[in-house]
Amino acid sequence: MDLGIAGKWALVCAASKGLGKGCAEALVREGVHVVVTARGTEALEATAAALRALHPAVQVRAVAGDITTEAGRAAALAAAPQVDILVNNAGGPPPGDFRDWRREQWLAAVEGNMITPIELIRLTVDGMAERGFGRVVNITSSAVKAPIDFLGLSNGARSGLTGFVAGTARQARLASRNVTINNLLPGSFDTDRLRSGFATVASKSGQPVEAVREARRKLVPAQRFGHADEFGAYCAWLCSQQAGYVTGQNLLIDGGAYPGTY
Numbered sequence: 001m002d003l004g005i006a007g008k009w010a011l012v013c014a015a016s017k018g019l020g021k022g023c024a025e026a027l028v029r030e031g032v033h034v035v036v037t038a039r040g041t042e043a044l045e046a047t048a049a050a051l052r053a054l055h056p057a058v059q060v061r062a063v064a065g066d067i068t069t070e071a072g073r074a075a076a077l078a079a080a081p082q083v084d085i086l087v088n089n090a091g092g093p094p095p096g097d098f099r100d101w102r103r104e105q106w107l108a109a110v111e112g113n114m115i116t117p118i119e120l121i122r123l124t125v126d127g128m129a130e131r132g133f134g135r136v137v138n139i140t141s142s143a144v145k146a147p148i149d150f151l152g153l154s155n156g157a158r159s160g161l162t163g164f165v166a167g168t169a170r171q172a173r174l175a176s177r178n179v180t181i182n183n184l185l186p187g188s189f190d191t192d193r194l195r196s197g198f199a200t201v202a203s204k205s206g207q208p209v210e211a212v213r214e215a216r217r218k219l220v221p222a223q224r225f226g227h228a229d230e231f232g233a234y235c236a237w238l239c240s241q242q243a244g245y246v247t248g249q250n251l252l253i254d255g256g257a258y259p260g261t262y
């Protein structure tokens with residue numbers, strides 16, 4: 001299927017590794033020019049080179065910086081002539097017990113996983129509406145629908161973003177101008193983030209990392225973890241011309257792990 005987005009410009013945040021990188025790869029394969037960001041330059045430059053190799057006609061610009069800061073967002077936005085597609089992403093907040101968290105930890109979580117995507121939406125969607133095309137995909141988490149007790153910072157901050165998107169995506173001045181905003185909710189994907197979580201559980205519980213990984217794998221009906229390229233393909237479709245009637249949705253991609261009917 002031709003997704004009809006060749007030549008568009010995308011800003012894919014936090015994209016040197018993992019799910020963000022999967023989204024950037026899928027968009028580049030469709031002929032979309034991308035700005036990719038991350039804090040660490042080494043992995044970011046390697047990813048940018050790999051993206052350029054995927055599609056020689058596509059422009060790939062790498063911007064090093066922390067997307068959760070105003071300066072990081074300004075630099076990322078300045079690198080694109082226009083933003084037709086925005087993929088919001090950043091590192092997730094750390095796990096833990098709410099009894100140990102104070103205002104500082106909550107503010108960092110809200111800044112990274114709620115205010116940062118909202119700011120980038122504010123700065124891009126009216127231009128998208130003027131041009132009659134825009135796609136925003138926010139990478140959130142299946143924990144928005146099925147909260148995980150030790151991920152309280154994530155559950156809380158991402159729920160704030162989810163509530164904001166539910167209202168904003170339905171503004172007629174956006175939806176009627178072919179601007180969609182959706183949240184893509186990953187379950188367990190085989191990325192550095194997932195692997196570091198296993199290592200933390202293993203060191204706390206005294207179990208081998210492989211045992212922790214196997215126990216977690218068996219909880220997924222698909223009996224495996226997701227691949228970043230599967231996530232990227234879903235993201236690219238949500239950014240397609242064909243997905244123009246899908247907005248304000250929370251879309252799970254989790255191998256069947258969410259146990260509910262709705």
Ligand code: NAP
Nearest residue numbers: 014016017018019038039040067091092188189191192193
């Ligand atoms: P990952 O493999 O650790 O990759 C994270 C990427 O984001 C890296 O490129 C990292 O590069 C970049 N990054 C992190 N913080 C950043 C910041 N402040 N500014 C700019 N770039 C930043 O993580 P992932 O698994 O792809 O996860 C992506 C998001 O999905 C996270 O919010 C995570 O909590 C959420 N999620 C993941 C899963 C899963 O199973 N993997 C499940 C549910 C939710 P630098 O470190 O160099 O900046």
